[in-house]
Amino acid sequence: MHSGWKVLSSSPFQKLTIFASSLALLSGCALKNPLETEVKAESSKQPSHQSKTENSENKADAEKPNFIYIVLDDSGFSDLATFGSEIQTPNLDHLAENGIRYNNFHVTPVCSPTRASLLTGRNPHDVGMATVANFDMGPDLPNKRGRIKPEAGTVAEVLKENDYSTFALGKWHLSPSHQATAAGPYENWPLAKGFDRFYGFLEDSSDQYKPELVKDNSFIETPEDEDYHFSEDIVNQANQYVTDHASIDPDKPFFMYLAFGAQHQPVQVPEKYIDMYDGKYDEGWDKIREERFERQKELGIIPENTKLAPLNPGVKPWNELSEDEKEAFTRFQETYAGFLTHTDEQIGRLVDQLEAVDELEDTMIVFLSDNGASSMGKATGSINHTLAYNDIPESLTDIVDRVDDIGSDKTKSEFPAGWAQVSGTPFKLYKSTMYGAGVKSPLIISYPKGLKDKGAVRNQFAHAIDVTPTIYDLAGIELPKEIKGVKQMPLQGESFAETFEDDEVSTRDTQYFENNGQRAIYSEGWKAIAKHVPKTPYEKDVWELYHVAEDVSESKNLAADNPKKLKELQKLFDKEAKKYGVMPMSDIMGDGFLKIPEDSLRAKNQFTFYPGMSRLPEGAAPLIINRSYSITVPIIRKNENDEGVLLALGSSESGYTLYIKDNKLIYEYNRGNAVYKIESNQEVPVGISTVSFEFEHTAPHQGNGKLYINKEAVGETNIEETHKFKLSFEGLDIGKDSNYPVSKNYKDEDFDFTGEIDKVIYDIK
Incomplete structure (x- = not known):
């Protein structure tokens, strides 16, 4: 527990009510861990390493602050207690109470572009990351290559040239999915983008209990610990990095990028954190949203005259739901809240470790979310995120039957859209949209040595592209003209460091937004939004106009009242779009998963995989959706007892597997x-044979599957409906099915193939 922190005797929810009525009362009062009931006595802190002195050879380095970016995933504007929530986030509360909160901070509406902007100080289209990194649209769309251009050096590359140590942990999602292989290519992985160390996962999301882990440039196995959780693991690693650094080279500053998988689906957290919120959400999303809204006004997060957006289309009032719906939907939100409290606890562990090694005072922490809360759970919520990604409805009956599994390793959960709107209070709609719920994020900056106006709320406009220029400003660093021999693009964001001490100083006043055909422009307190219907001409888009300086929640569309201002902003969008590489636009969504650029290793018609190959992530595996293909496996069975998995892609929630059991060849989709x-x-x-599976694509998302032994047909079935966009979130194994097994037929067995596999050959027709 941080020195000087207190624990109030009231309950956590009573504590929050007190906090909402008087911010000053709670200055410096926060729980490190809401599960703890004992107060540790304060003890004098002994430095763990020699203090930095004026006589140090690295005096210049010693005077430079450390920087840490902490990024949450899919967490809404109102989810933190200091931004109005009832969710317990005491460690982030403490950072806010001793730092500065920004209530007008913006990001892009999806994750990869925000992360690219944050790490480069430039607009996402201009650096090649117009949308999520899963989608590499090829050379014809250079703004959608799923990677950061070498001309846009990252903050890690720049700081490394200025004698910083650099660490990245958690979610990366800044390299094309087809490059996420154990054999590379590595040029868009973290180590190639300026980081000395990396520990985390490469793609858009990961199971919290069994992630596909990468350490530096190598895939590693998931730790076999029944109490394992990814959020805890990355903070364990972060604390190790900090401790080693402070112990061995304390005068050298460091930069850390800590990107949690939370709060992105799958929402998974130990049961005790879910139990903390038992009964808290029984009143439903209408009541909770109204309470957050009032709290936000009391905290100064939104103006008193703000209007609460109405319920989003498709979201029912809570009192119109059935009892089954209420039971399931309550459990979803209890799990989401517990997940966030658990994440907050991990952040507290990192802050404690910084304090323990005498680095906290010299460290500036920047906390944000990459975009707003996701509505992918749709009306009912989701317990299978592959189905959600493929727009396949889930049965409420199935969800209710498995309600107790929500949050465990037995489900891959996402809350219903009604709770997603609560996360975005006071705004309308969700992630992926241009409204406040998609592009406004809580921002907390904590810097014990460098901030005087502690606990303040700032109203100035800022964007993710402004964070890294602010870092350079504070560290006294100029952007190099070249990095690794590549001429660098100018920064496009601007430092907002002056706002640390001045609540009236002006900041950058214009910013465009665009993602998959949806677009908007902000300028000097006004915002225009174009509503685009996919696959229709952009000229037919309907534009809306909001005076957000007076109407924070975008409640009154002024397009008809002020056509002159709307026209002005439309022209400004065109100007900014031309300037920053927004054109050409494309309105891809799930179909982006199906695009294979010709210059990728995935663009082959034949693949040969050998036993012992590291698991190949799904996004780099052969693309079989809506294609005819065959899989051929030459094998040797020494005797009738040789059996097991020949190959498997996926997990218990989705995928396919080919295996031998009880002497029979079996395929499951x-x-x-x-x-x-x-x-x-x-x-x-027994002996040498060749087994194979063939799929004949007969219509969109369906076909006929056949099994063969030594070219003789031995079984077939019609596969009535396949996945539309993505098969699974777990990759391809050869000779085994690791992590979560695809088939229930061998779910409780160690079912590696006990015979010999020569190779596995995919032929895409």
Whole structure:
């Protein structure tokens, strides 16, 4: 527990009510861990390393602050207690009470572009990250290559040239999915982008209990610990990095990028954190949203005259829901809240470690979310995020039957859209949109040595592209003209360091937004939003106009009242779009998963994989959706007892697997809500043989599957519906099915193939 922190005797929720009525009362009062009930006595802190002195050879370095970016994923504007929530976030409360909060901070509406802007200080289109890194749209769309251009050096690259140590942990999602292989290419991985160390995952999301982990430039196995959780693991690693650094080279500053998988689906957290919120959400999302709204006004997060947006289309009032719906939807939100409290606890552990090694005073922490809360759970919520990604409805009955599994490793959960709107209070709509719920993020800056106006709320406009220029400003660093021999683009963000001491100084006043055809422009307190219907001409978009300086929640569309201002902003968008590489626009969504650029390793028609290959992430595996293909496996069975998995892609929620059991060859396609199974009508012979599976694509998202043994057909079935966009969030194994097994037929067994596999050959027709 931080020195000087107190614990109030009231309950956490009573504490929050007190906090909402008087910010000053709670200055410096926060719980490190809401689960703890004992107060540790304060003890004098002994430095763990020699203090930095004027006589140090590295005096210049010693005077430079450390910097830490902490990024949450899919967490809404109102989710933190200091931004109006009832969710317990005491460690972030403490950072806010001893730092500065920004209530007019903006990001992009999806994750990869925000992260690219944050790490480079430049607009996402201009650096090649117009949308999520899963989508590499090829050379014809250079702003959608799923990677950061070498001309846009990252903050890690720049700081490394200025004698900083650099660490990245958690979610990366800044390299194309087809490059996420154990064999590279590595040029867009963290170490190639300026980081000395990396520990985390490369793609958009990860299971919290069994992630596909990468350490530096190598895939590693998930730790076999029944109490494992990814958020805890990355903070364990972060604390190790900090401790080693402070112990061995304390005069050298460091930069850390800590990007949690939370609060992105799958929402998974130990049961005790869910239990903390038992009964808290029984009153429903209408009541909770109204309470957050009032609290935000009391805290000064929104103006008193702000209007609360009405319920989003498709969201029912809570009192119109059935009892089954209320039971399931309450559990979803209890889990989300517990997940955030658990994440906050991990942040507290990092802050404690910084304090323990005498680095906290010299460290500036920047906390934000990459975009607003996701509505991918739709009306009912989701317990299978592969189904959610493929726009496949989930049965409320299935959800209710498994309500107790929500948050565990048995589900991959996402809350209903009604709770997503609560996260975005007071705004309308969600992540992926240009409204406040999609592009406004809480921002907290904590810098014990450098901030005087502690606990303040700032109203000035800022954007993710402004953070890194602010860092350079504070560190006295100029952007190098070249990095690794590549001429650098100018910064496009601007430092807002002056706002640390001045609540009236002006900041940058214009920023465009665009993602997958949706677009908006902000300028001097006004905002214009174009509502685009996918696959229709952009000229037919309907524009809305909001005076957000007076109407924070975008409640009154002024397009008809002020056409002159709207026209002015439309012209400004065109100017900014031309300036920053927004054109050409494309309105891809899930179909972006199906695009394979010709210059990728995935663009082959034949793949040969060998036993012992590291798991290949799904985004780099052969793309079989809406294609005819075959999988051929030459094998040797020494005797009739040789059996097991020949290959498997996916997990218990979705995927496909080919295996031998009880001498029969079996193929299963697990769609998530249906399983298509073929079992051979003959036994697989002992000795040398070739087994194979062939799929004939007969119509969109369906086809006929056949099994063969030594080229003789031994079974077939019609696969009535395949996935539309993405097969799974777990990759391809050869000779085994690691992490979560695709088939229930061997779910409790160590089912590696005990015979010999020569190779596995995919032929895409």
